[in-house]
Amino acid sequence: MLVETPSFRREGGEPLEVLSRVFGFAAFRGLQDAAISQVMTGGDALVLMPTGGGKSLCYQIPALCRPGMGLVVSPLIALMDDQVAALRQLGVNAAALHSELSPEDAPRVKADFAAGRLDLLYVSPERLLSPGMLDRLGRQQISVIAIDEAHCVSQWGHEFRPEYRALAGLPQALPGVPRIALTATADPRTRVDILQALAMPEAEVLAASFHRPNLHIAAKPKASELGQLTDMLGRHKAGGGASIVYCGSRNKTERIARSLRERDWPAIVFHAGISPLEKRAALARFRSGEPVVVVATIAFGMGIDRPDVRIVVHLDMPDSPEGYYQQIGRAGRDGEPAQTLLLYGGEDIARARHWLDVSTAPPAQKKVMGQRLESMIALTDTTGCRTRALLACFGETLGQDCGHCDNCRTPIATFDGTIAAQKALSAIYRTGQRFGAMHIVSVLRGKQTDMVTRHQHDRLPLYGIGKEHPEGFWRSVIRQLVSRGALQTGEGEYATLALNEAVARPILRGEQKLMLREDAVDPVAGSGRAGAGRAPRERGDAAREMAASDLGGDALLRFETLREWRREEARTQSVPPYVIFHDSVLRDIASQHPADLAALGQVKGVGASKLERYGPQVLASLKG
Structure with a gap:
């Protein structure tokens, strides 16, 4: 139930003074000052900051300093309620207008809204666009429009919500009001689409580093999922806090949670199939501060505000770096060290590619989905700093290795894969750079398939040039070439492979030695090196x-x-x-x-x- 809160807005103030008086901070962090200044002068902004980077202050401060009420568009009720509760604790008269308001609170929120007593109003895009809502807002003075989780507006975003696209009409309904779009997850393509979809051509783009040094990232092949999970939980149990375990299906969340409870772990389930009552109970337990283990699908998503999540584990590979980054970003919001573990395997990749194949998405969108899937696969295969590889997916270059991911802590064994890479690159080039990995592997291994025969690739001089290695070897080599940037999956509907000539040419010419993961080595090679010391078969x-x-x-x-x-x-x-x-x-x-x-x-x-x-x-x- 809402408690009476005095209206802060009547006092106003300068941003730094409000920051100190209301929020208790002495100075802004990172790009907060620039974002707030842009909005305070009436300009639009697109703000990209990592989870825990202080995005909310970028619109809350202007809402409290500028005349009128701040309007915040947010996709999740849980996120709205958390932020409203926090603001009301600070003496800010904030409210959320949504379908789950109690019979006691709903009339009060509507009355405060109608009377102009609110400092900030949180609404979902559906509620904002409901009949009469924009007319009611038009009769009030609006200080700022904040569009939170703005990646939801992009068709390229991993959590696209079509209703967000209608927000482009807000300048016509509420003219002259500065808008600020915010997200913690957007690659360069998504950023451009956000600006276009929201009709914000003049917006200042403020992008902070997505690097979060307190996140220790690791990825391992699946062996014994439950054993690997409980080992992870046990090793970091002393750190307290909560843990989140992501699974690819509802059934798996139920099974894993049950197994954890049998082993005395305080596990709870969260997915789209549980009842509203069960969801509220699960969220309440998660927010209570007790050291729970939430076993969930991606339905346990945006708006997870608990600061002391110490562990995030993926038991199934996400289908994009964007989704992966956002999910691990729920750990360590308090700035303290947090551990993440991704377990991956061939079944994950096969399943993801199958769903991509049967997807009814438009060809252009399907192509992007394929590119992101291949980037995610490459992220699991990388031999270098895993954090650098992840940040590269967002167009960011990390100046040096992070020093705390699994590959930095324990460098993995590699082998000279130059010749193998040359063979793979040549096969892709000679077949026209318009086929996927499965076909290229068939050509390299000299395998007769309908596609190989139809395109007469069995007549190429390089047909069968890699038959001494198994299929898994070549798949790993190709994935690693994608992760190194020598290959790109930018052509065709089904993640076809093409050379990035600037990177591939030195490899093909033998001007650059290429070290690859040793797990790509043919297992019968006694020396552990491809093509060296091979035992007779x-x-x-x-x-x-x-x-x-x-x-x-x-x-x-x-x-x-x-x-x-x-x-x-x-x-x-x-x-x-x-x-x-x-x-x-x-x-x-x-x-x-x-x-x-x-x-x-x-x-x-x-x-x-x-x-x-x-x-x-x-x-x-x-x-x-």
Whole structure:
């Protein structure tokens, strides 16, 4: 219920004085001063600041300093209520007008609005555009119009909401009122679209760095999701605060939350399928300050204001860097260190590409979706600073490595992938730069497909030039070339590959040595280097590698985990990996997923001696 709050607006004041008197800060941070000055002089602004960067002050201060009432357009009721509650604690007469107001509060808000007693009014775009609302606003003096979460207006944004597009008509309904659009998530394409969609051609664009040094970013292949999750939660339990675990489906949130509760973790579920009562209860518990673990879909999204979220884990790969950045941005809003972990696998990529293929989005939008998906995949593959790679997706260059992402803390092993890169780039160029990764891999491996035959690519001199490596090797090489900027997915509807000549040319000419992730190396290479120290193959090894690449999501991840263990064991013993276990054996282990030594001993190719020698290590690897 709303409590009586004196109207602050009658006193007015200068921005710095209001900042001190009302909000208790001595000075503005970053671009706040520039944004506020732009609005105070009647100009429009597009403000891009990371989560926790103080965006709200950029419109709250002008609303309290300029004559009239501030109007804030916000997409979520929870976000409105949180901000209204915080402002009213400061003595600001703010209110939100939405469908979930209590019978006691609704008449009071409407009366205060009609009487001009409000300092700020928060509304959804739907409510703002409802019959008669703009007429009622037109009878009042409006100090500023703030459009929060402005990326929702962009068709390129990851959370596009069509109703936001109608906000372009606000200057006609409320002429002469400065507008300020704000977002924590917008790449260069989205920024341009925001300005066009809101009809703000003269707006000053103020973009702060998206770098948040307190976020420690990590990404790992999926092995044992629940084990990896509980390990993450356990290692950082002493830090207190809340944790958010994002899943790709409602069923998975229910399953993971149930498993966590069975292990005495205080887990709650949040997704679009739970009832309004359950949503309110979940949000109330999250906001209470207790150390809960929220297991959610992306429905648990914008407006998450809790400052002490210490951990954000993705159990499924997001489909864009924008969505990923916004979701991890909910951690560490208090500026204290926070941990993020992304678990990814082949099943994620296959699922995302499938949904892209069946999407009914317009071709231009579908192309952008494909580009962003490939950028997200490349982000998981990068060998360098992961923070730098993420910021590059937003057009920002970080001057030096962050020093605290997983790749900076523990540099990963690499190999000289120059020749492999040259082969991949040549295949893309010789096939016309208009095909996707699947087709390029088929050409490199000499695989006969309908598309290869139809385009006569089996007649190219380079057809089969990479047949010594399995499909997974070439997919990883291509993804890494995308992440390095040598390839772009900018042509065609289905994320087709094209060369970025400025980066690709030195590689093709041999003028630049290219180091790639060692996880792209053919697993039978005894030295761990592509094309070096390769052990003789037994007849049929290539077929088994192809079969391994057909393993499903979790089984494929178990297979890769076992190969990594085998590689390290082989190095320790200075023996070829295949003398420990053949790929065919590892594939059967990954597929059958034995839970104990007895079950492991039943797998063809293990035997009593290897069971005794390697059994405990294999089971430990399977358990993650």
